[in-house]
Amino acid sequence: MKTKYVDLIEQTYDFPQEEFALKDNQLFFHGIDLQALIHHYGAPLKFTYLPKISDNINRAKDWFSSAMKKNNxxxxxxxxxxxxxxxxxxxxxxxxxxxxxxxxxxxxxxxxxxxxxxxxxxxxxxxxxxxxxxxxxxxxxxxxxxxxxxxxxxxxxxxxxxxxxxxxxxxxxxxxxxxxxxxxxxxxxxxxxxxxxxxxxxxxxxxxxxxxxxxxxxxxxxxxxxxxxxxxxxxxxxxxxxxxxxxxxxxxxxxxxxxxxxxxxxxxxxxxxxxxxxxxxxxxxxxxxxxxxxxxxxxxxxxxxxGSFTVGESGGAIYEILYQKQQNDREKWNMINSSFITTMPDTWAINKRFVMLAINRWNEEYERVLLGGLTCDSDDYYNSEQHLNAIYLPKYKKDKPLYIGFFNTGAYQETIGGYGGLQHCLIPQPKHIIIQRDPDGEITTQVFSEQQTSQQLLSILGYTENKQETLINSVLASTQTLS
The missing domain is CATH 3.20.20.10 (Alanine racemase)
Structure with a gap:
């Protein structure tokens, strides 16, 4: 009987696919070892894989060139x-x-x-x-x-x-x-x-x-x-x-x-x-x-x-399952270490769905779950996927970390979510990294922004002073006094 997560994916879809592959029961995205990425940068984590942007632009150019040639x-x-x-x-x-x-x-x-x-x-x-x-x-x-x-x-x-x-x-x-x-x-x-x-x-x-x-x-x-x-x-x-x-x-x-x-x-x-x-x-x-x-x-x-076609498929988000809550005899809630409302606002604003896959533990048994975010808002959840309108993930085990990835999230999510500003329930914005390939094809990564700190959010809210703003205000006050 095939009860492993890898069996579910392979029976439901044509897998592996162009951007997704499995090596040692762990998910790779465009050849990127996502588990290694987590070990190095932690989770939650957002990333932008820049080569996919150029790839999609040139695909579209080729399609139009071919169509124009065909139709004279x-x-x-x-x-x-x-x-x-x-x-x-x-x-x-x-x-x-x-x-x-x-x-x-x-x-x-x-x-x-x-x-x-x-x-x-x-x-x-x-x-x-x-x-x-x-x-x-x-x-x-x-x-x-x-x-x-x-x-x-x-x-x-x-x-x-x-x-x-x-x-x-x-x-x-x-x-x-x-x-x-x-x-x-x-x-x-x-x-x-x-x-x-x-x-x-x-x-x-x-x-x-x-x-x-x-x-x-x-x-x-x-x-x-x-x-x-x-x-x-x-x-x-x-x-x-x-x-x-x-x-x-x-x-x-x-x-x-x-x-x-x-x-x-x-x-x-x-x-x-x-x-x-x-x-x-x-x-x-x-x-x-x-x-x-x-x-x-x-x-x-x-x-x-x-817009979305250009940049959407370059983005992704990675979360860790923190805990599982059994709310009744049928509903198991896997709680992520972030928030859907703040990091992927389209999931609740327009009920948008993204590609969602487990990153590790593919060779273990799966279960049906719901996914919940950290905020106290009842809309902070993600509970629908393409296979039978449910989410299936490797079984939660407290002593074995489980990571999940959402892919093709590169369009609109940061601007709609208010990048760099206040987040619902003050759940911090995750670390964001940029992934590129050098001329030799080697993958390189760099941190674009660190996870938001309490100090940053408190400064926006007015509880602590922004030193730069304080300096500007003091200069303006001095100028007004002199005039």
């Missing part, structure tokens, strides 16, 4: 990274090694752009696609880029007032895009996205506000579906409507030459994950070409804005 598509492809998925410098530095462009969402994003330009990571030729609702500082920062000669800064108009705000902030000529307010899927709470301008209003908006405006050049139509790029009737229907609009707009606007199909490539959330990326891209490129050929207009250059 004359337009160019531009890969953009959505900074909101992870703003960390090590992430941007890795992504920008691959001749890509970026998409921003807010005023402070532009400060990151300026920093990257100063370091030579991007140039004036790098497309900076400025999405999001734009007011005040964001508009001023975009104008700074335009005034500084960043020829490929391209703000995407989200509402009718933004064009006037931007033209008032700079005297320079600049390029723009317009975002379509796509219809949401039928089961969504709203009929139309709050982002962008409605299909039927875009051509009239162009004719009235852009056509005779010498300061502005419309280059891009931006199309994004909230559910992502999926093989559904809803997605294809919205794409057809988008192409109809592009063609109608192109006929009155010769400068329009780019179509941004947004982001939304799914990433692996289970060992059973399946998605034919090449097929989807082939179909998208084919539909765009056919629609443009039939209408007698030139095909557009294609932009994508991949």
């Amino acid at each position: 598509y004359s337009g160019k492809y531009h890969y953009c990274y959505c900074t909101k998925s992870s703003h960390f410098k090590h992430v941007l530095n890795e992504a920008l090694k691959n001749d890509i462009h970026i998409e921003t969402s807010s005023a402070f994003d532009i400060d990151i752009v300026k920093h990257l330009k100063a370091e030579g990571k991007i140039t004036d030729d790098t497309f900076v696609i400025c999405n999001g609702f734009k007011r005040d500082q964001y508009v001023r920062n975009i104008a700074d880029l335009v005034n500084g000669g960043h020829s490929n800064c391209l703000p995407v108009i989200d509402n009718y007032e933004e064009l006037n705000l931007l033209t008032s902030a700079t005297d320079k000529k600049f390029k723009i895009g317009i975002r379509i307010a796509a219809e949401e899927e039928p089961k969504f709470e709203f009929y139309t996205s709050r982002l962008g301008i409605g299909y039927k209003n875009i051509v009239p908006f162009f004719n009235k506000n852009i056509k005779d405006n010498d300061q502005v050049e419309l280059k891009m139509l931006h199309f994004f579906i909230n559910t992502g790029i999926r093989d559904t009737a809803y997605y294809w229907n919205e794409l057809v409507k988008c192409l109809t609009l592009y063609i109608n707009l192109k006929k009155v606007c010769p400068t329009l030459d780019s179509l941004n199909i947004g982001g939304g490539f799914p990433i692996k959330n289970s060992l059973a994950f399946e998605y034919d990326y090449q097929y989807m891209i082939n179909e998208i490129i084919n539909q765009i070409k056919n629609a443009c050929d039939e209408a007698g207009v030139a095909v557009p250059h294609i932009f994508t804005e991949f």
